[in-house]
Amino acid sequence: MKVKIILGTAREGRKSEKVAKYLVKKAGALGWEAELIDVRDYLLAYTHRWKVTPEMEVYRNKILEADALVIVAPEYNGSYPGELKILLDTIYDEYEALPVGIVTVSSVTGGVRLLQELRLASVNYRMLPVGQVLFYNVDDLFDGEELKDEKYRERVERLFRTLEKYAKALRPIREEVRERLREKTEGV
Template sequence: MKVKIVLGTAREGRKSEKVARYLVKKAQEFGWDAELIDVRDYLLAYTHRWRITPKMKKYREKILEADALIIVAPEYNGSYPGELKILLDTIYDEYEALPVGICTVSSVTGGVRLLMELRTASLNYRMLPVAQVLFYNVDDIFEGEELKGEKYEERVGRLFGTLEKYAKALKPIRDEVREKPREKERGTMGS
């Protein structure tokens, strides 16, 4: 099982980085092939999908090999960071039938408004939002790199269990729809 964990903010001192790194470690403990995708590595100034840059191509390739996606983001003004929106918008068809877990980070609301925004966006990209964990006050729930408290451990365990179930169920659809972008890239469509 391959999971890509998108860290959706480039802000200095970001608390969500601790959550994202923890999720990578937990995925690996479950035996998954986990990779962190940090928006800092893909800072783009536009969303023009028809002019593919090397960074966009690299991101696209990572998504095409994923069985599941987890988005980790802080709530910014009731929504998600602009750099995450730009990154997500660089591709479209490649997301189809990809189950997504959403992990929000916020000290006040836990990211409830962000969760609603990302669920809607995920559906628009034809991903399937299937699980979520809302992380309140990261400094209070982590001790170093370890998450404190059974309730969060249980939520994270359910997140991975749900993602795995949907990733397996949606695999035939992902395989079918991912062949179209690959054919287009090879120039074999309509031949």
Template sequence: MKVKIVLGTAREGRKSEKVAEYITRKASELGWEAELIDVKDYLLCYTHRWKVTPEMERYRKGILEADALVIVAPEYNGGYPGELKILLDTIFDEYKALPVGIVTVSVVTGGVRLLQELRLATVNYRMLPVGQVLFYNVDDIFEGDELKDEKYKERVERLLKTLEKYAKALKPIRDEVREKLRREEEHLQA
């Protein structure tokens, strides 16, 4: 199973980085091929829907090989970071039938407003949101790189197991979508 974990902020001192790295490590421990996609490596000023940049193509290829996606983001003013929105908007059809877990980070609310926004956005992209984990005060629940709160460990494990079930169930649809995209690309290049 291949999972991509998107770290959705490029801000200095980001608490969500620790969460994204933890989830990536836990997915790898399950024997999955887990890759962290950091938005700071894809800082685009705007979307180029008709002009594909090398960063966009690299992101697109990563999504096309994924069986599942986890988005980890902090809540910014009741929503999600602009750089995450821009990255997500660089592609569209490639997301179809991709199960997604949403992991939010916020000291006060845990990111509940962000969760609502990202759920709507992922449905619009034709992904299937299948679970979430809301992280409140990261400094209080982590000791170094490890979660010290058992409830959070259980929530992350449940999220990953749920993603795996949906990834298997949706595979025929993803395969069909990806084959169609491959044929369209070949046709455009001919």
């Protein structure tokens, strides 16, 4: 199983980075091939799907090889960061039939409003949101890089098990979509 974990904020001092790195490590421990996609590496000022830049092509290829996706983001003003929106909007068809887990980070609400917004957006991209973990007060939940709260460890494991189940079930649809995209790209 290949999972891409998107870290959805470029803000300095971001608490969500600790969570994203933990998820990459946890996915690896479960035998998954995990890769972190950091929005800092794709700081685009606009979206223009008809003019594909080299960094957009790199992102597109990462998504095309994924069996599942996890988006980690903090809540910004009741929604998600603009740089995450721009990154997600650089492609569209490539997301179809991709199960997505949403992991929110917020000290006050845990990211409930962010969760609602990302669920809606992911359905619009034709992804399937299948689970979520809401992180409150990250500094209190971690001891260094390790998650010290057993309930959160269980939630993360459940998220990965659920992603795996849906990734397997949706694989035929993803393969069909990706074949259609290959044909379109190659001009067949």
